[in-house]
Amino acid sequence: MISLRRSKVMKLLLTSNYAAAYGAKLARVEIVAAYPITPQTQVVEKLAEFIEGEELKATMIRVESEHSAMAACIGAAAAGARPFTATSSQGLLYMYEMIWWAAGARLPIVMGVVTRAIAPPWSIWSDHADILSIRDSGWIIIFSESAQEVLDNIIQAYRIAEHKEVLLPVAVGWDAFTSSHTAEPVSLPEQELVDSFLPPRTPEPFVLDVNEPISHGNLTYPDEYMEFRFLINEGLERARKVIREVGKEYGKLTGREYGLIEEYKCGDADVILVTLGSMAGDVKDAVDILRKEGYHAGLVKLRCLRPFPREALLNALREARAVGIVERSFSMGRGGIIATEINSLLRESGVNDVVTVSYIAGLGGREIGVNDFINIFKSLFKKMERGSGFEVVWYGLRG
Amino acid sequence: METRFLEVKWVGRGGQGIVTASRLLAEVALRRGKYAISIPMFGAERRGAPVVAYNRISDEPVRRKGPVRKADILVVADYRLLSMVNFFYEVKEKGLILFNADRVPPPLLNASKKVALVNATAIALKYGLELSGLAIVNAPLLGALIKVSSLAPLSTLKEVMKMYWGEEGGRRNFLCAKEAYEEVKYIT
Numbered sequence: 001m002i003s004l005r006r007s008k009v010m011k012l013l014l015t016s017n018y019a020a021a022y023g024a025k026l027a028r029v030e031i032v033a034a035y036p037i038t039p040q041t042q043v044v045e046k047l048a049e050f051i052e053g054e055e056l057k058a059t060m061i062r063v064e065s066e067h068s069a070m071a072a073c074i075g076a077a078a079a080g081a082r083p084f085t086a087t088s089s090q091g092l093l094y095m096y097e098m099i100w101w102a103a104g105a106r107l108p109i110v111m112g113v114v115t116r117a118i119a120p121p122w123s124i125w126s127d128h129a130d131i132l133s134i135r136d137s138g139w140i141i142i143f144s145e146s147a148q149e150v151l152d153n154i155i156q157a158y159r160i161a162e163h164k165e166v167l168l169p170v171a172v173g174w175d176a177f178t179s180s181h182t183a184e185p186v187s188l189p190e191q192e193l194v195d196s197f198l199p200p201r202t203p204e205p206f207v208l209d210v211n212e213p214i215s216h217g218n219l220t221y222p223d224e225y226m227e228f229r230f231l232i233n234e235g236l237e238r239a240r241k242v243i244r245e246v247g248k249e250y251g252k253l254t255g256r257e258y259g260l261i262e263e264y265k266c267g268d269a270d271v272i273l274v275t276l277g278s279m280a281g282d283v284k285d286a287v288d289i290l291r292k293e294g295y296h297a298g299l300v301k302l303r304c305l306r307p308f309p310r311e312a313l314l315n316a317l318r319e320a321r322a323v324g325i326v327e328r329s330f331s332m333g334r335g336g337i338i339a340t341e342i343n344s345l346l347r348e349s350g351v352n353d354v355v356t357v358s359y360i361a362g363l364g365g366r367e368i369g370v371n372d373f374i375n376i377f378k379s380l381f382k383k384m385e386r387g388s389g390f391e392v393v394w395y396g397l398r399g
Numbered sequence: 400m401e402t403r404f405l406e407v408k409w410v411g412r413g414g415q416g417i418v419t420a421s422r423l424l425a426e427v428a429l430r431r432g433k434y435a436i437s438i439p440m441f442g443a444e445r446r447g448a449p450v451v452a453y454n455r456i457s458d459e460p461v462r463r464k465g466p467v468r469k470a471d472i473l474v475v476a477d478y479r480l481l482s483m484v485n486f487f488y489e490v491k492e493k494g495l496i497l498f499n500a501d502r503v504p505p506p507l508l509n510a511s512k513k514v515a516l517v518n519a520t521a522i523a524l525k526y527g528l529e530l531s532g533l534a535i536v537n538a539p540l541l542g543a544l545i546k547v548s549s550l551a552p553l554s555t556l557k558e559v560m561k562m563y564w565g566e567e568g569g570r571r572n573f574l575c576a577k578e579a580y581e582e583v584k585y586i587t
């Protein structure tokens with residue numbers, strides 16, 4: 001096997017959108033079906049360029065909606081091909097029916113989601129309400145902090161989706177504008193290396209074949225439906241191990257290892273912030289600044305939202321005295337979606353001597369940066385004295 | 400608190416090439432062995448509307464992606480934007496404002512910050528860098544910025560411009576950049 005560290009690495013200045021297109025190209029996707037929506041459009045534009053320039057041997061299916069985009073991916077995957085699509089916000093909601101179909105049919109589709117706020121009021125900026133709307137559908141959901149991670153995650157997503165123990169679609173998320181349009185240095189692995197990591201898809205026995213006709217999606221009677229749902233969950237539970245193994249193998253090839261979560265200076269931390277996406281970079285800088293001032297602060301970055309990284313999270317958080325979950329998502333009438341999950345994980349695991357605070361922040365692209373995270377950390381260092389409890393805070397709300 | 404970054408804020412109008420300028424600056428920094436990111440702020444993009452972009456340049460990987468609140472260098476592509484935004488507040492104490500104007504804008508005469516001036520519009524028009532009556536001022540502003548920041552030699556900018564705009568486009572843009580590099584001057 002070739003080691004990328006020894007072979008030639010090309011470093012390009014890429015936005016996360018372009019990194020996604022390069023990732024799909026390196027994964028040798030065969031079908032691209034997508035409908036343009038801000039801020040996803042450049043992903044598909046770049047792929048169209050690759051196909052036009054014969055750098056990528058794939059078919060671009062021009063569809064009239066996101067619903068059709070996912071339907072085309074479902075057809076392609078059901079026939080044994082390797083499809084890719086990308087969308088955002090309203091587009092993801094428009095394909096919602098097909099989202100459940102893709103997971104229910106156990107099809108290894110990979111989709112980029114440029115996470116953006118849902119209207120009304122109209123907004124094109126960063127928010128995680130869209131991607132979290134597919135949380136319970138059976139899709140694997142992976143989130144990216146940087147353009148490098150977008151590229152790496154898309155390549156790994158095909159290995160995970162097509163794994164015989166998994167066979168489920170994977171959504172790879174990255175933040176609108178903050179990531180999608182921000183240009184960063186990205187190491188581009190060589191095609192040869194990606195080929196050795198990700199061979200062509202070997203179709204399962206149930207793929208559609210005109211010579212051996214079968215049909216998908218028939219009526220399932222009450223005697224069978226529950227078993228199908230149970231088996232989807234089994235696949236998702238097994239995906240946890242597969243994601244880790246794939247992330248480790250990718251690390252051996254590229255020097256960039258991936259897990260279900262990333263821990264940053266959590267070992268001795270009294271206060272840990274949990275976040276995801278581009279915010280994680282700003283939190284790392286905040287942690288370093290606070291550590292110089294003597295605060296024991298740490299970060300847990302959620303890479304994988306589904307399957308939920310139960311054991312990894314518990315392991316990282318159980319010694320903390322306060323845990324703040326900063327997220328761009330909210331369940332109306334309840335609290336932060338990820339925060340309530342983490343809070344219940346801690347309580348159901350018998351970890352009661354910890355204060356958990358759900359910070360709702362950055363909705364619709366509201367600015368949030370290093371100084372905000374320092375403020376949040378400092379307020380958690382005060383709150384931890386309470387010893388226990390759960391609270392929801394809308395951070396930065398105008399009075 | 401943090402001094403390991405060079406943070407640049409670009410302010411201009413849609414059509415002046417501000418987002419591209421920020422991108423090219425990151426490319427220049429990358430070629431000088433630095434880490435750099437280019438962050439454009441998007442809204443309802445239209446010609447003439449205010450546009451903002453940022454750069455963070457460092458010897459270490461740049462992790463933070465929040466907007467630059469206090470810049471080391473503020474580049475203002477249209478001085479009339481001065482009446483709309485308080486740019487002075489957005490520059491660090493020892494920061495620099497690089498202005499595109501033919502004369503010193505009155506509010507800057509008493510500025511406590513360092514101010515540099517270049518007539519990027521005139522230079523762009525001289526070389527025909529104009530689209531629908533709007534001068535594309537990113538190339539001269541990049542030339543001037545390379546000079547005042549000492550970030551890279553002109554030759555690096557030349558390479559990057561050639562990569563982005565090809566032989567002829569690169570040559571014309573570089574002539575603009577070179578002229579601005581030579582003409583930019585400090586006024587405070």
